[in-house]
Amino acid sequence: MNRIDxxxxxxxxxxxxxxxxxxxxxxxxxxxxxxxIESAGADIIEVGVPYSDPIADGPTIQDSNQIALDNGMSLxxxxxxxxxxxxxxxxxxxxxxxLNPIIQYGMEAFCKxxxxxxxxxxxxxxLPMQQYLDEFKEVFDKYDLRNTFLISPQTSEKRIREIDxxxxxxxxxxxxxxxxxxxxxxxxxxxxxxxxxxxxxxxNPRLIGxxxxxxxxxxxxxxxxxxxxxxxxxxxxxxxxxNLKSDIESYIQSVIH
Amino acid sequence: xxxxxxxxFYGKFGGAYIPEMLHPNIEELRENxxxxxxTPEFQKEFRGLLKDFVxxxxxxxxxxxxxxxxxAKIYLKREDLCHTGAHKVNNTVGQIIMAKKLGKKRIIAETxxxxxxxxxxxxxxxxxxxxxxxxGAVDIQRQRPNVERMKIxxxxxxxxxxxxxxxxxxxxxxxxxxxxxxxxTHYIIGSVVGPHPYPEMVARFQSxxxxxxxxxxxEKEGTENPDIVIACVGGxxxxxxxxxxxxxxxxxxxxxxxxxxxxxxxGKSAATTVLGTSGILHGSKTLLxxxxxxxxxxxHSISAGLDYPGIGPVHAHLFxxxxxxxxAVEDEDAMKAGIELSRTEGIIPAIETAHAIHALNLIEYSKxxxxxxxxxxxxxxxxxxxxxxxxx
Ligand SMILES: Cc1ncc(COP(=O)(O)O)c(C=O)c1O
Numbered sequence: 340m341n342r343i344d345x346x347x348x349x350x351x352x353x354x355x356x357x358x359x360x361x362x363x364x365x366x367x368x369x370x371x372x373x374x375x376i377e378s379a380g381a382d383i384i385e386v387g388v389p390y391s392d393p394i395a396d397g398p399t400i401q402d403s404n405q406i407a408l409d410n411g412m413s414l415x416x417x418x419x420x421x422x423x424x425x426x427x428x429x430x431x432x433x434x435x436x437x438l439n440p441i442i443q444y445g446m447e448a449f450c451k452x453x454x455x456x457x458x459x460x461x462x463x464x465x466l467p468m469q470q471y472l473d474e475f476k477e478v479f480d481k482y483d484l485r486n487t488f489l490i491s492p493q494t495s496e497k498r499i500r501e502i503d504x505x506x507x508x509x510x511x512x513x514x515x516x517x518x519x520x521x522x523x524x525x526x527x528x529x530x531x532x533x534x535x536x537x538x539x540x541x542x543n544p545r546l547i548g549x550x551x552x553x554x555x556x557x558x559x560x561x562x563x564x565x566x567x568x569x570x571x572x573x574x575x576x577x578x579x580x581x582n583l584k585s586d587i588e589s590y591i592q593s594v595i596h
Numbered sequence: 597x598x599x600x601x602x603x604x605f606y607g608k609f610g611g612a613y614i615p616e617m618l619h620p621n622i623e624e625l626r627e628n629x630x631x632x633x634x635t636p637e638f639q640k641e642f643r644g645l646l647k648d649f650v651x652x653x654x655x656x657x658x659x660x661x662x663x664x665x666x667x668a669k670i671y672l673k674r675e676d677l678c679h680t681g682a683h684k685v686n687n688t689v690g691q692i693i694m695a696k697k698l699g700k701k702r703i704i705a706e707t708x709x710x711x712x713x714x715x716x717x718x719x720x721x722x723x724x725x726x727x728x729x730x731x732g733a734v735d736i737q738r739q740r741p742n743v744e745r746m747k748i749x750x751x752x753x754x755x756x757x758x759x760x761x762x763x764x765x766x767x768x769x770x771x772x773x774x775x776x777x778x779x780x781t782h783y784i785i786g787s788v789v790g791p792h793p794y795p796e797m798v799a800r801f802q803s804x805x806x807x808x809x810x811x812x813x814x815e816k817e818g819t820e821n822p823d824i825v826i827a828c829v830g831g832x833x834x835x836x837x838x839x840x841x842x843x844x845x846x847x848x849x850x851x852x853x854x855x856x857x858x859x860x861x862x863g864k865s866a867a868t869t870v871l872g873t874s875g876i877l878h879g880s881k882t883l884l885x886x887x888x889x890x891x892x893x894x895x896h897s898i899s900a901g902l903d904y905p906g907i908g909p910v911h912a913h914l915f916x917x918x919x920x921x922x923x924a925v926e927d928e929d930a931m932k933a934g935i936e937l938s939r940t941e942g943i944i945p946a947i948e949t950a951h952a953i954h955a956l957n958l959i960e961y962s963k964x965x966x967x968x969x970x971x972x973x974x975x976x977x978x979x980x981x982x983x984x985x986x987x988x
Contacts, residue, residue: 390890390891391759391892392759392764392768392877392892393768394615394768394772394775395615395617395772395775396772397772398758405758408891413889414889414890437876439875439876439877439884439886439890439892440890440891441890442875442876442890443873443875443886443888443889443890444890464615464616465613465614465615465876465879466613467612467613467616467619468616469603470611488616489615489616491617491778493617493619493621493778493779494616494619494620495620498619502616513616513617516617516775516776516777516778516779517617517775517776518617518772518775518776521776
């Protein structure tokens with residue numbers, strides 16, 4: 340069974356997903372970071388595929404993308420690093436990346452490889468729903484990959500319904516109209532948006548991302564969704580880390596508890 | 597037929613590959629722009645401003661000394677005489693009226709050479725709208741006068757410090773800021789790039805160039821159709837405007853001059869049709885300079901306005917189906933062509949435009965051929981570059 344489906348069948352609250360950029364801070368950190376995220380008690384690992392022009396990301400993740408590329412990270416390299424990840428990592432793994440590097444790799448070859456190494460889902464922020472349905476859904480399904488769409492406070496109710504219909508796995512609720520890393524904390528306006536979506540009774544679980552950084556924001560987000568996603572705050576923590584494993588564990592523990 | 601389909605594709609190129617956060621903005625534009633452009637009020641305001649504010653129609657000037665030198669009948673479409681010094685203002689006038697009709701209060705834009713930034717700051721001043729321009733830190737250095745012009749006009753100029761710190765990065769930054777301010781802000785894209793409907797909308801506003809060429813040439817030569825139209829291509833807005841009414845007139849040859857930089861094999865080039873492959877940048881599928889891994893390659897051109905790793909999807913399509921001829925012009929040859937035009941016709945062109953002039957050396961024609969070169973802009977902004985180059 341797909342590990343994302345499995346997770347949400349057994350856990351409906353306080354699901355914590357951690358994003359990091361593959362090949363950052365050092366090229367070979369990818370797998371050790373995944374192992375540390377798992378041993379620290381998070382629920383989903385989102386591995387970012389670095390890209391030269393990440394238009395939905397703020398300075399923190401732009402920077403980690405650039406450093407990863409300078410370190411020599413690429414999709415090919417990433418697949419090499421993750422070839423045997425299922426020997427040591429059992430959490431659901433989601434690849435998050437912009438469309439262009441994937442298209443150059445070849446969408447079908449990419450999906451096939453994902454299944455082979457045990458990837459469970461994809462988040463491709465610049466893949467619009469219509470293009471997904473027209474061009475890629477069939478391939479994603481063939482290789483048992485869940486596809487996560489984003490919604491934001493500007494997304495209309497009608498479109499949220501459409502996205503819910505065509506999503507599987509989970510929906511990524513962008514907490515505010517912003518790029519990543521732009522804000523911290525959660526405002527009342529955001530809570531109103533969380534409640535509005537909560538009241539829609541969507542079929543898919545919802546994880547709230549953008550602006551989640553600590554125990555307090557994680558707990559607030561978890562009140563209105565099935566959990567939350569941490570990205571920029573995690574990247575900041577590991578950027579200067581001298582001991583990745585212990586720093587990751589103590590950070591994630593501090594968020595969960 | 598060169599025509600955009602209902603999903604925003606020209607053949608294989610185009611579309612709207614955008615993060616969901618931008619979907620409502622793009623949808624709002626897509627649903628409304630054609631209808632707004634078609635209204636008599638829009639047309640009245642747009643045409644009125646093009647005439648009285650921009651100074652249109654721009655002359656179609658018979659360049660007799662250049663014609664003699666090259667052995668053809670060469671006309672120059674004088675977009676350099678537009679208010680603010682380049683064709684860019686045709687588009688910003690159109691888009692600012694559009695933004696007003698959509699109820700927007702703030703304008704953001706990217707700029708490379710600073711011409712689009714100045715044209716945007718100008719129309720914002722005209723309409724009393726708040727204006728922020730994103731510009732690569734490298735371009736801020738090489739186009740200083742335009743930075744100051746934008747500031748005089750009341751715009752805020754924000755440096756883009758990521759990547760190559762040029763036009764591509766300024767565009768990334770503008771898109772990010774649009775995501776951050778989706779409700780009250782309109783993004784005035786400066787070329788025929790970006791997600792659908794931008795490429796088509798910008799082309800429509802620029803199409804006034806070929807609309808005028810047709811009747812002006814009819815007056816002068818008794819025919820609407822030249823044998824050849826030449827324009828430089830960065831993103832491709834002046835070229836799209838000059839080609840627009842000729843796309844589907846097969847006997848008119850379309851020539852697009854790209855920037856070869858230090859040479860197409862030098863690793864420092866911006867000749868997209870030579871070096872590019874199909875990919876996605878700034879929301880559309882187009883030809884793109886990229887690595888095998890799909891990372892965007894940093895381009896190089898001496899002209900900031902052509903220093904872009906992609907081209908508009910319509911040009912990728914024209915290239916793909918062989919409707920336009922693409923030539924690649926090196927920095928050195930463009931600079932020489934700029935001096936040449938200055939000395940033979942008394943017109944100092946923008947360095948972008950100088951690439952189109954040099955194309956005369958790279959294509960074939962006969963002495964009875966009528967050639968229209970789109971003189972996209974004037975060289976005032978480039979004086980520093982001319983001075984540094986020094987070959988005059
Ligand atoms: C004078 C001039 N010509 C051409 C260009 C290139 O843009 P496009 O290819 O969109 O016409 C610029 C861009 O700044 C410009 O200033």
